[in-house]
Amino acid sequence: MFVPDLRVCLTRGAMLFLTLVAGCGSDDGGDTAPTVQRSPELDAVSLKSQRGGTSHEAGNNCMTCHGPNGTAPGRFTVAGTAVTSARKPNPDATITLSTAPNGGGTVVLTLEADASGNFYTTQAAPFPDQSLYPRVTSRATASVNFMPFPTMSGACNVCHVGSNPVDLD
Numbered sequence: 001m002f003v004p005d006l007r008v009c010l011t012r013g014a015m016l017f018l019t020l021v022a023g024c025g026s027d028d029g030g031d032t033a034p035t036v037q038r039s040p041e042l043d044a045v046s047l048k049s050q051r052g053g054t055s056h057e058a059g060n061n062c063m064t065c066h067g068p069n070g071t072a073p074g075r076f077t078v079a080g081t082a083v084t085s086a087r088k089p090n091p092d093a094t095i096t097l098s099t100a101p102n103g104g105g106t107v108v109l110t111l112e113a114d115a116s117g118n119f120y121t122t123q124a125a126p127f128p129d130q131s132l133y134p135r136v137t138s139r140a141t142a143s144v145n146f147m148p149f150p151t152m153s154g155a156c157n158v159c160h161v162g163s164n165p166v167d168l169d
């Protein structure tokens, strides 16, 4: 997260402060250098979610920390959180990414949710060059849910937050 340099803003005078805050803070993702030095050892860690395992931060964007600008071990290519219709972690969810909607075409990646409902991997994914269609099924029920259009990002929880989680009955 970019932190605006308030000292610079303040030297321009209190009258202008309110308007300048937006200007000073708008460099996010712009031409400024990354604020985090991510060590290569962190990227060398291989991780993949497994049935029954546990993890943390359910519902949050894993790539904030497990991504190029974070300092957590393992650089996730795909990660997110599956919940039930009651918005509880869904440990029975299986996520596939395929070249056509609803599991059609070629299945490129399959991930099992862990006990926290989280699914994640560091294995290679073709994003953002290729877009893929997510589908979620349950090993416990016959439920299916799929994204009707493809995503070019594996950071599922960027969009699947609040009232729009990756859910399944």
Ligand code: HEC
Binding pocket: 045, 047, 054, 055, 056, 057, 058, 059, 060, 061, 062, 063, 064, 065, 066, 071, 072, 073, 074, 079, 080, 081, 118, 119, 120
């Ligand atoms: C705020 C930063 C942050 C976020 C967001 C975050 N993590 Fe982490 N994660 C860490 C850090 C730091 C560690 C290493 C220390 C630890 O185990 O707590 C870690 C460790 C892990 C580990 C264990 C790695 C190992 O080597 O054993 C897994 C698995 C994991 N995170 C999964 C996730 C998933 C899945 C998400 C998203 C739902 C996520 N994390 C979101 C910071 C984060």
Ligand code: HEC
Binding pocket: 078, 079, 080, 095, 097, 134, 135, 136, 145, 146, 147, 148, 151, 152, 153, 154, 155, 156, 157, 158, 159, 160, 164, 165, 166, 167
């Ligand atoms: C750029 C934003 C974005 C990203 C990234 C994204 N999705 Fe979606 N997804 C959506 C939107 C918008 C919908 C439609 C929501 C609706 O119908 O209400 C949707 C629908 C879905 C659905 C259909 C069921 C539902 O909950 O509405 C599933 C399943 C799904 N996405 C899974 C995933 C998975 C898994 C990932 C990560 C690989 C992912 N999505 C990444 C935006 C995104």
